[in-house]
Amino acid sequence: MKKALITGITGQDGYYLSKLLLENGYEVHGTVRRASLINTFRIDELISNYRNGELTLHYSDLLDSASLSSLINIIQPDEIYNLAAQSHVSVSFKNPVYTTQVGTLGSVSILEAIRSKDKVIKFYQASSSEMYGGSSKEKLNESSPFNPKSPYAASKVFAHDITKIYRDSYDLFCVNGILFNHESPMRGETFVTRKITRAVGRIKMGIQKKVTLGNLDASRDWGFAGDYVEGMWMMLQHENPSDWVLATGESITVKSFAEKAFEYVDLNYEEYVESSEKYFRPNEVDFLLGDSSKAKKELGWKPKTSIDELIKIMVDEDIKLANREKVLIDENLLKPTWENPSS
Ligand code: NAP
Numbered sequence: 001m002k003k004a005l006i007t008g009i010t011g012q013d014g015y016y017l018s019k020l021l022l023e024n025g026y027e028v029h030g031t032v033r034r035a036s037l038i039n040t041f042r043i044d045e046l047i048s049n050y051r052n053g054e055l056t057l058h059y060s061d062l063l064d065s066a067s068l069s070s071l072i073n074i075i076q077p078d079e080i081y082n083l084a085a086q087s088h089v090s091v092s093f094k095n096p097v098y099t100t101q102v103g104t105l106g107s108v109s110i111l112e113a114i115r116s117k118d119k120v121i122k123f124y125q126a127s128s129s130e131m132y133g134g135s136s137k138e139k140l141n142e143s144s145p146f147n148p149k150s151p152y153a154a155s156k157v158f159a160h161d162i163t164k165i166y167r168d169s170y171d172l173f174c175v176n177g178i179l180f181n182h183e184s185p186m187r188g189e190t191f192v193t194r195k196i197t198r199a200v201g202r203i204k205m206g207i208q209k210k211v212t213l214g215n216l217d218a219s220r221d222w223g224f225a226g227d228y229v230e231g232m233w234m235m236l237q238h239e240n241p242s243d244w245v246l247a248t249g250e251s252i253t254v255k256s257f258a259e260k261a262f263e264y265v266d267l268n269y270e271e272y273v274e275s276s277e278k279y280f281r282p283n284e285v286d287f288l289l290g291d292s293s294k295a296k297k298e299l300g301w302k303p304k305t306s307i308d309e310l311i312k313i314m315v316d317e318d319i320k321l322a323n324r325e326k327v328l329i330d331e332n333l334l335k336p337t338w339e340n341p342s343s
């Protein structure tokens, strides 16, 4: 039985990746941050389905290199997936030092632990299309230049480079997955796709009136997170370590995503979507479009879910959630607080 250690197991990708690995017979270990409230809601279903030692959670933080090193010693994993990050680009402008510390220290701490203890452990770094900066309309691949435009993206460039440096200098099996945006019903609610689909569900149920977004003209290459975690796993099964782009090869604007999501429930987005400077960024990544032909050729990976299917999956789930919220509101057990989100 293979053992995997996942940092950031409580996040969107942590859920889909741990599910995939558990279904494939892995023993999965994940790091969780201590918080005043329990923050495992995404993986609660897995915790309850895998109670016989298949899934174990450990308190840790990417800023605590001693805890990471000790976990690697104790668990002796075959594979480590470094998914943890302060992953919100807009928040990274507000918390630049913290975002940089988490984004940079985590990767080098884990790589250093692998180098000094067990060089056979395979390492996956969650790199990002944000590193490209989005100034070109060209399809971006593994050779395209980076031009980071946020503290988040700059920290990801460091982690990407240090992963390559450890691969080249110490012959470690370390890979960078340069993933373009990927979404799901597990997506954090302040990322734009989920902010839109949550609003669609609530507006349809009559418990929200409008949604206020930022730059509607930004364009992204959006895929389904469930497809992308398969690519992460495939990278660590490949014969040789390298860097791979995962993307759909299609880019649409935020406006177009909103239009499609509202249209799916027979509503006209123009009546419900507003734009405010409040959600604009100091430095915007205008356009991202990826070319994942290397992953297709070498890993046999390709996205399975179209943008329309992704929107359907997300809106369907968010209508169910809004339905449950409506029942609670009607019974005076819940107060709506979603009209003015912070990001
Ligand atoms: P996410 O939902 O925001 O999850 C981030 C995870 O990191 C959460 O488990 C979070 O824990 C954890 N975390 C945050 N700060 C931490 C710290 N200081 N120490 C330990 N854990 C910490 O992000 P995601 O969408 O799953 O993305 C996974 C990774 O891929 C991230 O590194 C992200 O930057 C990168 N990425 C994402 C995309 C995308 O489109 N989703 C694209 C490219 C790259 P809490 O639950 O306690 O907050």
Ligand code: GDD
Binding pocket: 087, 088, 089, 090, 127, 128, 129, 130, 179, 180, 181, 182, 190, 191, 192, 193, 195, 212, 213, 214, 215, 216, 218, 219, 220, 254, 279, 280, 281, 284, 285, 286, 288, 343
């Ligand atoms: N969050 C947010 N909220 N974004 C908005 C809004 C809004 O109300 N209105 C417009 N946008 C625009 C942003 O300005 C950006 O251009 C685009 O929508 C996407 O924003 P996010 O959903 O926050 O994602 P992101 O592209 O900045 O970052 C995500 O993808 C990266 C990969 O390219 C995150 O998951 C990163 O962690 C990831 O690396």
